[in-house]
Amino acid sequence: MSDDGENVTTTQLYDYSSYYDYDYGGNTFSPCSTANLKDFGKVFLPTLYSLVFVLGIVGNGLVVCVLVKHRRQTNLTDICLFNLAVSDLVFVLTLPFYTHFSVVGQWPFGDFMCRFASGSHSTGFFSSIFFMVVMTLDRYVVIMHAHKVARYRTLRAGVALTVLVWMLSLFVSLPAVLFTKVTNESDGINCHYAPVNDAWILYNIVTTNLLGLVIPLLVMTVCYSRIIPVLVNMRSAKKHRVVKLIISIVIAFFVFWAPYNVCLFLKSLQLEAILRDCEVNLMLSITVTETIAYTHCCLNPIIYAFVGQKFMRRVLHMLRKWVPGVLLPSPRDLSYSSYRKSSVMSRSSDATSNFIM
Numbered sequence: 001m002s003d004d005g006e007n008v009t010t011t012q013l014y015d016y017s018s019y020y021d022y023d024y025g026g027n028t029f030s031p032c033s034t035a036n037l038k039d040f041g042k043v044f045l046p047t048l049y050s051l052v053f054v055l056g057i058v059g060n061g062l063v064v065c066v067l068v069k070h071r072r073q074t075n076l077t078d079i080c081l082f083n084l085a086v087s088d089l090v091f092v093l094t095l096p097f098y099t100h101f102s103v104v105g106q107w108p109f110g111d112f113m114c115r116f117a118s119g120s121h122s123t124g125f126f127s128s129i130f131f132m133v134v135m136t137l138d139r140y141v142v143i144m145h146a147h148k149v150a151r152y153r154t155l156r157a158g159v160a161l162t163v164l165v166w167m168l169s170l171f172v173s174l175p176a177v178l179f180t181k182v183t184n185e186s187d188g189i190n191c192h193y194a195p196v197n198d199a200w201i202l203y204n205i206v207t208t209n210l211l212g213l214v215i216p217l218l219v220m221t222v223c224y225s226r227i228i229p230v231l232v233n234m235r236s237a238k239k240h241r242v243v244k245l246i247i248s249i250v251i252a253f254f255v256f257w258a259p260y261n262v263c264l265f266l267k268s269l270q271l272e273a274i275l276r277d278c279e280v281n282l283m284l285s286i287t288v289t290e291t292i293a294y295t296h297c298c299l300n301p302i303i304y305a306f307v308g309q310k311f312m313r314r315v316l317h318m319l320r321k322w323v324p325g326v327l328l329p330s331p332r333d334l335s336y337s338s339y340r341k342s343s344v345m346s347r348s349s350d351a352t353s354n355f356i357m
Contacts, residue, residue, distance in 0.1 A: 041287060045102040048291045049095045052298055056092035059301035060085040066305075066314045076138060079158035081304055083165070084131040088297035091124030095294075107191035111182040114191035118180035122173035123166075126211060128297060130165045132253070133216050135304070140223040143230055172207055175200055205268045213261040220250050249303055256296040260289040 063085035067078055074082075094117045101107055107114060141149045179195040195201060224246045231239045231246075263286045305311045 040284070041102055045287070045291060046099045048295070049099040049102070052291075052294050053092050053095045053099070055295075055298040056088055056095075059298055060088045060092070062315060062318075063301045063305050064089070066311065066318060069318065070314060074155065074158075076153045076155075076158045076161075077135070079155075079162060080131055080135045080138060083162050084128060084135070084300055084304060087124050087128035087131055087169075088300055089124075090120055091128060091294075091297055094121040094124070101191070106188045107182060108189070109191075111191075114182045115177050115180050118191075118193070119170075119173055119177035122176040123169045126172050126207075127166060127169035128300070129212055129216050130169060132300075133219050134161060134165060136216075136220050136223050140227060143227050172211065175203060202268060205264045208264055209261045213257050217250075217254060220253065224250060245303070245307055252296065252299055252303060256293050256299075260286070260293040263289050 064082065067074070067082045067085070070078075097109060097113070097117045109117070138153070142153070175195065176193065179200060180191065180193050182189060182191050183194070193201075193204075228243055228246060231242055263282065266282060267286065
């Protein structure tokens with residue numbers, strides 16, 4: 001996210017007052033009116049953050065509950081899906097802190113929570129992206145090299161992969177913990193990213209662009225472009241649904257994250273005094289695109305879990321127990337429909353289960 005004073009980071013949006021008087025080594029880029037930007041942030045950010053928080057908690061919470069309940073049937077795909085949901089939960093649980101700050105303009109939670117929220121926010125962001133990449137690679141090797149990798153897709157391998165991804169996410173997010181701190185400014189107590197030099201500002205922008213968009217999008221494009229022709233040639237009733245799901249995954253990821261990363265790239269040009277654009281317009285663009293990008297964590301349960309018939313049966317079965325008075329489709333009806341649609345299957349259709357759970 002972006003924040004105060006002389007620093008811009010990709011992990012927090014804290015000191016909005018800094019948007020109105022930003023100086024880069026003596027070069028000021030504030031030729032535009034800033035009267036309404038702060039008021040806009042006070043209305044826009046709490047509204048979107050609250051919506052993302054509620055939807056993210058409900059959707060990802062259901063995914064976690066279902067997978068925990070059926071943990072005895074866990075496979076590598078379930079492990080990745082579980083960790084993707086946990087990553088999104090870690091991410092959205094930090095949003096109430098930022099919602100409070102955007103309304104009040106003060107950070108009352110102390111230095112520890114300042115660093116902890118920053119680190120959790122960044123770790124949740126990167127781990128969510130990384131687990132999407134892992135799921136893409138897992139699907140690729142299952143479809144393209146099913147017989148060769150079957151014996152390696154074990155529970156132990158899933159646990160080892162999980163530890164590796166979380167360690168990598170923590171490592172990439174370490175600067176957000178080290179350089180974020182509480183300061184007493186003229187306008188109150190703020191929590192902001194204050195690195196020792198501008199190199200760490202560029203580090204956040206570069207890591208967010210490369211690890212958050214370019215590399216994941218490249219992996220998805222290459223893997224799915226190889227997978228789709230194989231799926232099309234399969235004698236499976238699910239193949240058209242799987243192809244649509246693949247296209248939805250790539251398009252949704254690009255549409256939600258690309259605008260934000262483009263704005264961050266423009267910000268890096270402004271930091272280097274290459275781009276001399278209206279500072280307020282750019283900060284407004286970052287604020288809007290960043291918040292929209294966060295809504296992608298609400299779509300993950302829909303894209304990766306709820307589209308699957310097997311997973312939906314589990315969700316409906318659990319909800320019918322929790323809320324018996326609510327009219328919901330019977331899991332048996334869904335099972336019967338699924339059986340009729342897939343009554344003629346070849347062995348190649350087993351590979352599609354990695355998409356349609």
